[in-house]
Amino acid sequence: MATFEVRGLGKQFPTNPPVYALDGIDLTIEEGEFVVLLGPSGCGKSTLLEILAGLQDKTQGEVLFEGKPVQGTDDRIGVVFQDASLYPWRTVQRNVEIGLEFRGVAKGERREAAGKYLTQVGLAGFERKYPHQLSGGMRQRAGIARALATEPDVLLMDEPFGAVDHLTRIQLQRDLLALWETHRRTVVFVTHDVGEAVYLADRVLLLSPRPGRVFREFVIDEPRPRRRGDISLLARESEIYEALTRIEEQADAEEVSP
Template sequence: MSGGFTIEGVSKTFDGSSSPVRALDDIRLTVEEGEFVVLLGRSGCGKSTLLEIMAGLQNPTSGTVHLGQELITEPNEKIGMVFQDPSLYPWRTVARNVELGLELAGVPKARRKTVAQEHLELVGLPDAGPKYPRQLSGGMRQRVGIARALATEPDVLLMDEPFGAVDHLTRLQLQRDLLRLWSEHKRTVVFVTHDVAEAIVLADRIVLLTPGPGRIARTWTVDGERPRELDSPELMALRDEIYSHIGGEPAEESVQSTVDSQVGL
């Protein structure tokens, strides 16, 4: 394992139509090895930009990101990435989509097939390999995206609102699946969401970013064993405290997540 992330003074400015746009301002954050950190905030606060900088997909205007002792300036085999859209190649079977990173790394074909099948089983899709993405539901395609990211055995997993495009019940199931995988393998996970309930369900630590430019407004450590009951007094109080810092009321889907937790969905 390569340790966690150390983010020192990361700022990012983009060229705007009339003037530069500062997306991130002096982000300083440490993510410990094996920790599950959620980046939370409203749309436009720079969550995805920060995640892409951590993945080496963008470079900061200033500041540095290290994974362990290694400076991150480009994509790295130790870092797996899962996006909201899994972007599966429609002309490749599910198994061959999972094999993609291994193929690019020069892993022999027989080994690629074995690893792909192992990871499809890991995400609950043991029979999906011969199918094509169009034959799968949205939730199943997202599982394939997770399997593809895990197949190269990265030390860390970066996830950019990966469950945002699926229906509510599928989202809850994917949250449970992700927590199971994380508890079994203890990879470092940094997860972007704008949903407070999702953050509370998943995180060891929640990092709230301010809107435009993104700065760290507050962090919370989330106590309690998983799976968590969102109707507990402690977690309801945490939810309300987070919303008070965001400046809004609990979203409908977050309230529904609380109800679902009570009935065991």
């Protein structure tokens, strides 16, 4: 069974005039896949991710999670945003525990789970630190640990590495792939970075400018582990850049047409 099935998805915001964010989105995401949503700013990547997460309602179409309609949030889906959004008054450990706390999990079990996932993301020893005592990359690791602590089947990630420096971003990408290859959770990852998309993904779905549509799908079947700078990966990047150029040319033509 597919993790997500999306058919004829549309999203309209009731502004004046209305904003059509997504139109006619059809896609299927299989269990254990690493799928990247890529496209220019404003194409609806984050909106689509939030609809999959049950954080936004669709305007039209059908969205199924494991064969059932998405209706609000689901404990089996973890979400990681660009801003880790840690509570500043809680320690790192207590931030990671928060989802389990909401579920009523016992204190000792919460502590054990938090320790396990903080170790997995490289934050062992920082349990009693507060968010302001961490670097941006460390805060993002804590956000990932918090999402993992509830042991979701799916991770939805909205540009989670966009706010960190380049070297930290590269390391976080490696760490994420190591976690994914260990547990093979389904991952849907939003980015506007072509190199990041090609390095991480099994498939890249390229969205067109608003209203967002799936302009083209790229299957990234280069073997793992992948090496940055590999000729085959650079060729895939070039292919995607060419498609992005066509999207821009098409959008410019539509703007000038009567």
